[in-house]
Amino acid sequence: MAPRGRQAYAGQALAEALVVFSALLLVWAAIAWLGRFQDVALQASHASRYLAFAEARGAPVSVEAARRHFFGMPLHRWADRKGRLLFSAEGDEVRLDVERGPQLDDMAQAGQGEPYARTLRQQWHVADAGIVDARITVEFPFAPDQAGSVARGFMSGLRDFDQAYPKLTRHTSIATGAGHASDDAAAQRRVADSALAWGDAAQRSYGLGQHIRSSMSPVDAGWRRPGPTSDWLSAWAGQVPQRHRFMGNQP
Numbered sequence: 207m208a209p210r211g212r213q214a215y216a217g218q219a220l221a222e223a224l225v226v227f228s229a230l231l232l233v234w235a236a237i238a239w240l241g242r243f244q245d246v247a248l249q250a251s252h253a254s255r256y257l258a259f260a261e262a263r264g265a266p267v268s269v270e271a272a273r274r275h276f277f278g279m280p281l282h283r284w285a286d287r288k289g290r291l292l293f294s295a296e297g298d299e300v301r302l303d304v305e306r307g308p309q310l311d312d313m314a315q316a317g318q319g320e321p322y323a324r325t326l327r328q329q330w331h332v333a334d335a336g337i338v339d340a341r342i343t344v345e346f347p348f349a350p351d352q353a354g355s356v357a358r359g360f361m362s363g364l365r366d367f368d369q370a371y372p373k374l375t376r377h378t379s380i381a382t383g384a385g386h387a388s389d390d391a392a393a394q395r396r397v398a399d400s401a402l403a404w405g406d407a408a409q410r411s412y413g414l415g416q417h418i419r420s421s422m423s424p425v426d427a428g429w430r431r432p433g434p435t436s437d438w439l440s441a442w443a444g445q446v447p448q449r450h451r452f453m454g455n456q457p
Contacts, residue, residue, distance in 0.1 A: 254340045337380065
């Protein structure tokens with residue numbers, strides 16, 4: 207009776223091992239399926255952020271660029287369990303939509319509803335021009351369902367991971383018109399063009415400075431002093447710390 211008992215236990219252990227092995231294999235396939243899907247979703251998030259910032263800066267935006275840089279690189283050639291590519295060479299599975307939302311009201315902008323705040327926002331180019339919303343939609347190709355034609359049996363659960371991934375959408379919204387200037391000269395022009403913040407007061411000061419200059423030039427000439435200048439903005443060139451500069455010529 208003892209040998210028969212050992213054989214029965216051995217057969218039961220083999221059956222249990224097969225069950226555990228099949229469960230582990232399903233878990234491994236599920237992890238690979240989910241990791242692949244999350245990787246695609248991460249790239250879609252990167253693409254939406256890139257396109258939102260590009261649109262906010264006025265750079266050219268195209269769906270071809272998003273497909274090429276974020277879904278068409280050699281490292282991004284995702285394939286399913288059977289080796290079928292999830293994206294075609296043209297990347298038609300990726301769609302891009304860039305929209306501008308309605309402009310914010312005064313209470314949601316810098317200065318809110320304070321007097322002259324609207325004029326300053328316009329002259330300094332910090333008035334809201336509408337929030338940019340960049341949306342990336344990925345629709346995976348349809349995978350034929352073969353579960354109905356093949357009888358379900360041992361390890362047939364792996365076929366569930368051969369179905370098409372669900373459609374995913376990622377989007378990034380960003381406010382525009384923060385008043386950035388590409389260099390020091392552009393910042394000086396931005397300041398000088400504001401009549402309320404600079405131009406009106408500067409013109410009065412220029413007149414007073416010219417009157418004083420005409421009176422004091424003979425006195426200063428005896429000391430060989432340089433004449434006063436009315437260029438009060440260019441002297442500040444290069445004074446902004448590098449970490450606070452907006453480099454418009456960089457990607």
